[in-house]
Amino acid sequence: MHFDLLIKGGEVVDPGGGHQGRVDVAIKRNRIAVVEANIPPEAAFRVIDATDQYVTPGLVDLHTHVYHNVTTWGIQADPVAARSGVTTWLDVGSAGAYNLPGFREFIVKPADARIYALLNISSIGLTAPTWELANLNHCDVDICCKLTDSHRDLVLGIKVRIDKNTTSGTGVEPLRRAREAAERCELPMMVHIGMGPPDIADVLAFLRPGDILTHCCTGHSMRLVDETGKLLDVARRAWDMGVVMDIGHGAGSFSFNTAGAMIDAGHQPDVISSDIHQFSIHGPLFDLPTCMSKFLALGMTFPQVVAAATSRPAAVLGLQNEIGTLQPGALADVALFRLEQGDFPFYDVHMNQRNGNTLIRNTVTIVNGRPMALLADPPPMPWIELTGDQRSLIERGHTPAALAASSKM
C-alpha cells in the first residue's frame, strides 16, 4: 500500500502540471504523489472510479465573498465547495482592517476549503452593500498595511471597488490610496469596475503589471469595449502591460455582448472567476462551473476554461506550485466533473440568453487529499429576496441541477 487515495480511469486536464489524457492520480497524505497511466488499484488504500469523467486540479476562484454572517454579501464556502469543485477561495474585500481578525477566526479556521483574502482599502470592508469608500476616513492606508503585515499568510493583496455608488463622490481618491497600500505592502491590487463615474480611462491609469481588473466583461458604462464591440485602446495597453483581466460574473457584472465581442476578437479573459455571493448564488451565476460553461458556449475550449480557473489564478496569487496544478508535490486539491451534453440555455446578468451544448457539473471535490462531504446551504440572509428573473429561472427549469437532470433523460 503506497498511496492513500487513487483517482482512476478519468480524463485528466491539468494545464498547470502539463498532464492531459487518460492517466491516474495518486495521493499520499495531503500531496499529489504520482500522475501516470495504469496505477494498480492495489497500490492505494482507497480508489475513486473516475471513468467517463474529467479530473482537474481543484478550482481556484479568484473572486468570492465568503464572510458569512458578518457582511451583506457573504455566503458559506464549504457547501458550495463540496458541490462545485472550488477548493481555493479568494475572498476579495469582504474584510477590511477592523474585521480581518474575525475573518480569520470565524471563517478561515473552521472551513475545510482553502480560503485567502484581499484586504479592502476600506477598513469596514463590505459590511454594508456599498458606499464603503464614500467616507474617506475609512480609507486609512496605515491601518490597511498594518493588518496586512500581521496576516501575510492570509492576505495576498488589496481590494478596492470603484464605481458610482461605492465612491459616492470621492472619485479616484480611494483608488489612489489602495495603490499606495499595495505598493507599500508589495502586493497586487484588485480593482472592481461597474457603473461610472469615474471614467474607465482614469481607473486604468492606476493599474500596474500583476494588478487585477475584475468585472472585465461588465456591460455597464465602465466597460472595456466601445459601442462597436472593439476593445478600448486604454484597456488594450493595460492588458498588454500585464494587468490581469478577471471575469467576476456576480449579480451585475457579466454581459454576453461584452464577453462575446472580446473573445471573437481574440481576447480571452485571463481568469474566469465567479463573484459568488448572496445575490448571485441563485442565478444566473449559480456557481463557477456554470460560469465556465458559459465560456464554452462563447467558443473557448475545456482546457482553456480549466486553465482560466486553475493554473492562471494560482499564478496570479504566486501559488502555482501548490494549488491549481496536479504536479507531484502540490497540495492534493482535485475536482471531478461530468460534461453533460444537451442544448442548454445560459444567461448573463441582463438575462440575455446564449445556448451552449456542454454543462460542466462537479461530482467529487477533494481538498488536502480528503473528499468533501456534501452539505446543505444555510438559508439566505434576511435581506435576500429572489428577483423575478431568479424565480423564472427556477420555474423554467433553467438551474444547473435541473438542466443536468434533463440531459440524462
Ligand SMILES: [Zn+2]
Ligand atoms: Zn465581488
